[in-house]
Amino acid sequence: MSLTTDDVKRIARLARIETSDAEAQATQTQLNSIFDLIATMQAVDTSGVSPMAHAQEVYQRLRPDVATETDRRAAFQAIAPAVENGLYLVPKVID
Amino acid sequence: MSATSLTALAAQLKAKQVSSRELAQQYLDRIAALNPSINAFITLDTEKTLLEAAAADALIAAGQAGPLIGVPIAHKDIFCTDGWLTTCGSKMLHNFVAPYDAHVIQQFKAAGMPSLGKTNMDEFAMGSSNETSYFGAVKNPWNTAYVPGGSSGGAAACVAARMAPAATGTDTGGSIRQPAALCGITGLKPTYGLVSRYGMIAFASSLDQAGPMAPSAEDCALLLNVMTGFDPKDSTCLERDKEDYTRDLDKPLSGLRVGLPKEFFAEGLNNEVAAAVEAAVSELKKLGATTVEISLANSKLAIPVYYVLAPAEASSNLSRFDGVRYGYRAPEYGNLDDMYCKTRAQGFGAEVKRRILIGAYVLSHGYYDAYYLQAQKIRRLIAEDFNAAFKTCDVILGPTAPGTAFKLGEKSDDPVEMYLNDLYTIPANLAGLPGMSLPCGFDGKGLPIGLQLVGDYFSEAKMLNVAHQYQRVTDWHTRQPEGLK
Numbered sequence: 001m002s003l004t005t006d007d008v009k010r011i012a013r014l015a016r017i018e019t020s021d022a023e024a025q026a027t028q029t030q031l032n033s034i035f036d037l038i039a040t041m042q043a044v045d046t047s048g049v050s051p052m053a054h055a056q057e058v059y060q061r062l063r064p065d066v067a068t069e070t071d072r073r074a075a076f077q078a079i080a081p082a083v084e085n086g087l088y089l090v091p092k093v094i095d
Numbered sequence: 096m097s098a099t100s101l102t103a104l105a106a107q108l109k110a111k112q113v114s115s116r117e118l119a120q121q122y123l124d125r126i127a128a129l130n131p132s133i134n135a136f137i138t139l140d141t142e143k144t145l146l147e148a149a150a151a152d153a154l155i156a157a158g159q160a161g162p163l164i165g166v167p168i169a170h171k172d173i174f175c176t177d178g179w180l181t182t183c184g185s186k187m188l189h190n191f192v193a194p195y196d197a198h199v200i201q202q203f204k205a206a207g208m209p210s211l212g213k214t215n216m217d218e219f220a221m222g223s224s225n226e227t228s229y230f231g232a233v234k235n236p237w238n239t240a241y242v243p244g245g246s247s248g249g250a251a252a253c254v255a256a257r258m259a260p261a262a263t264g265t266d267t268g269g270s271i272r273q274p275a276a277l278c279g280i281t282g283l284k285p286t287y288g289l290v291s292r293y294g295m296i297a298f299a300s301s302l303d304q305a306g307p308m309a310p311s312a313e314d315c316a317l318l319l320n321v322m323t324g325f326d327p328k329d330s331t332c333l334e335r336d337k338e339d340y341t342r343d344l345d346k347p348l349s350g351l352r353v354g355l356p357k358e359f360f361a362e363g364l365n366n367e368v369a370a371a372v373e374a375a376v377s378e379l380k381k382l383g384a385t386t387v388e389i390s391l392a393n394s395k396l397a398i399p400v401y402y403v404l405a406p407a408e409a410s411s412n413l414s415r416f417d418g419v420r421y422g423y424r425a426p427e428y429g430n431l432d433d434m435y436c437k438t439r440a441q442g443f444g445a446e447v448k449r450r451i452l453i454g455a456y457v458l459s460h461g462y463y464d465a466y467y468l469q470a471q472k473i474r475r476l477i478a479e480d481f482n483a484a485f486k487t488c489d490v491i492l493g494p495t496a497p498g499t500a501f502k503l504g505e506k507s508d509d510p511v512e513m514y515l516n517d518l519y520t521i522p523a524n525l526a527g528l529p530g531m532s533l534p535c536g537f538d539g540k541g542l543p544i545g546l547q548l549v550g551d552y553f554s555e556a557k558m559l560n561v562a563h564q565y566q567r568v569t570d571w572h573t574r575q576p577e578g579l580k
Contacts, residue, residue, distance in 0.1 A: 007456075011452045011456045014455045014459065015410060015452060016414075016435040016436050017439045017440050017443070017448055017451065018437050018440035027452065031449065033510070034402060034449070034510060037398065038399045038466070042465070044393075046469060046472035046473060049472040050472070051472050052472070053471060054301050055288070055525075055528075056288050056331070058330070058333070061327065072194065080419070080420050080421060081421075081423075082424070088420060090419055090434065091434055093430075093431050
């Protein structure tokens with residue numbers, strides 16, 4: 001399997017990373033060598049093996065539905081790139 | 096520096112031979128002298144360090160002396176630290192002052208251990224050489240033309256150069272053990288779930304685990320006592336009783352069964368590393384251990400499996416960096432989508448972008464079963480190999496890395512070559528097992544060689560016992576780089 005430059009640009013688009021044609025070409029070569037490495041696992045017969053998502057058999061813990069956090073809005077907004085009147089500022093989304 | 100063991104430092108503090116403030120100042124002076132050539136720290140804040148040390152001194156004077164109170168420690172810059180710049184080695188977080196403490200930081204603060212600063216690391220912990228840091232490469236204190244390993248390269252280098260008596264690290268595919276090996280120190284990755292990941296900037300959540308890095312196994316045991324513990328804020332943190340990881344340090348090794356995986360001594364292993372590891376096996380035999388050959392047949396698939404699973408998790412975890420709530424935002428952009436794309440293109444380095452792209456691809460429509468699901472199935476086969484092996488042995492021993500430190504720039508243009516460094520460390524992450532690296536010799540160039548121990552789940556006390564007994568009869572872990580003493 002081999003990725004084309006268009007594949008790279010499509011994935012970069014999915015990942016919201018702006019990528020020029022030159023960057024996509026350089027990345028394509030490196031990704032293909034990585035996917036060659038990954039391809040060695042395709043030959044393994046895994047029929048009947050259940051996928052392992054996690055190292056421990058853990059289950060989501062539940063807790064009483066009560067607020068435990070204090071209001072940290074000011075501290076969190078102090079480190080944001082752009083805020084105004086307690087709101088995070090981004091380019092206009094709705095006309 | 097003379098005495099650097101944590102036990103010795105704690106004893107000096109308790110006997111009031113030195114104050115925490117004086118001790119912190121000694122290390123800060125050494126950092127000021129050595130760090131310009133090693134680049135092990137991203138952030139230093141002398142004032143904060145000395146305030147924390149003074150607070151420890153007040154507690155000591157009041158008779159509230161925990162085992163390590165007043166002993167300073169350096170923290171990997173992956174742990175959110177309230178009021179400290181926390182960059183994760185990335186331009187994306189170059190201006191991020193954390194508004195809260197990671198659980199690991201809370202634990203060390205509660206133990207009265209002042210922070211010496213935040214250590215350099217590969218960007219978002221993605222790397223095996225510390226060359227992907229936005230803040231520049233770390234140099235190996237044994238030879239500054241060589242890499243310290245990664246991703247906890249700053250942590251390993253600052254301990255090796257005795258700029259800190261101990262450091263925290265994190266290990267997703269070998270990021271504690273490989274730099275520990277390349278810098279000649281001891282480092283331990285605990286069983287997955289023993290240390291809370293709360294406030295530890297996420298890379299691959301099902302693999303990430305924090306652990307201690309220090310000169311000796313005894314030091315690591317004391318640090319592990321501080322770091323571990325249940326935390327409801329990490330949904331994968333295990334509810335277990337607190338253990339004393341120093342409890343078995345002095346046990347004899349007679350009857351210990353050491354498993355030697357034949358796959359870890361095969362092609363690709365450097366001869367000098369193999370010889371040093373085999374010499375260490377002989378030492379353990381003299382202490383009463385026996386060896387048994389084991390097979391981890393699927394471990395050769397660990398790298399391909401890891402480079403599907405870790406990037407898949409990373410592509411999801413790193414989607415939070417969007418330039419809206421914290422960190423970097425591109426200076427110029429059009430609409431919201433353009434702001435995301437430019438912010439991420441400019442804020443992430445090349446290796447991080449590569450891994451995000453791999454992850455996005457393997458999770459995308461039409462490829463999920465062939466890549467992600469297949470990798471998860473082989474992950475189980477790798478874990479089952481370990482389960483079978485632990486029926487015939489108590490601890491598994493092998494090399495930590497296939498070679499010693501390599502030159503800066505030597506592998507940075509070839510991602511696949513770089514990835515092969517973690518051949519022996521990744522299997523323990525995939526299985527969730529504890530692993531540690533300890534020094535076992537030097538190569539002809541004077542670079543340290545690391546020995547790896549992998550234990551069964553929750554067998555940290557036994558691994559530390561084996562390592563400590565080995566360190567009682569060898570002195571590799573006490574060696575310091577020439578010219579830095």
